[in-house]
Amino acid sequence: MDLTIDLVRAFNIEVKWRDARYVPATVEEHLQISTRSGGCYLLSCASFVGMDHIATAESFIWVSSTPRIVCALCTILRLSDDLETFEREQVELHVAPTIGSYMKEHNVSVENACEKIKELIEDTWKDFNHEWLTLANVQPKQLLERIFNLARTMEFMYKHDDKFTNCQNLKDRIHSLFVETFASTY
Structure with a gap:
């Protein structure tokens, strides 16, 4: 299935959940939708673009088939996001987090x-x-590194803060990684 269509369908289901104030009965039910709405399936596929001969047609078919490594990436994102955003999202109308489903x-x-x-x-x-x-012995290492780096990025984005929502908190980190690092080498 087209990953973009799947993402939009997941968004639509979450809007219905939010408007109905529906809390999925199980974490598994929640993750069936919320891992898809995080966009990591699409990001995993998009991260292969421009890799010339390394990312073959078969590579795109593989990553689009939602392999277990990508499912794990999506779950890490969803659960980490829900832990960091839980309190803020209780104040405003928002889709129920996995925490609510676990409680239920x-x-x-x-x-x-x-x-x-x-x-x-x-x-x-x-x-x-x-x-x-x-x-490691089945897919090119360069492709797996893209997925691995996405997982590391998702963990960083939601470790100790919601840096996705509060993106101003990324400014100093980005500056230190890219501006100061390059400035000190010249």
């Missing part, structure tokens, strides 16, 4: 749900790393 599914407190979501992130990283090592 297991009848636990917010604190317990957050701890379990952190454990799910760790378990998903284990799955991601297993796939990284398993696919």
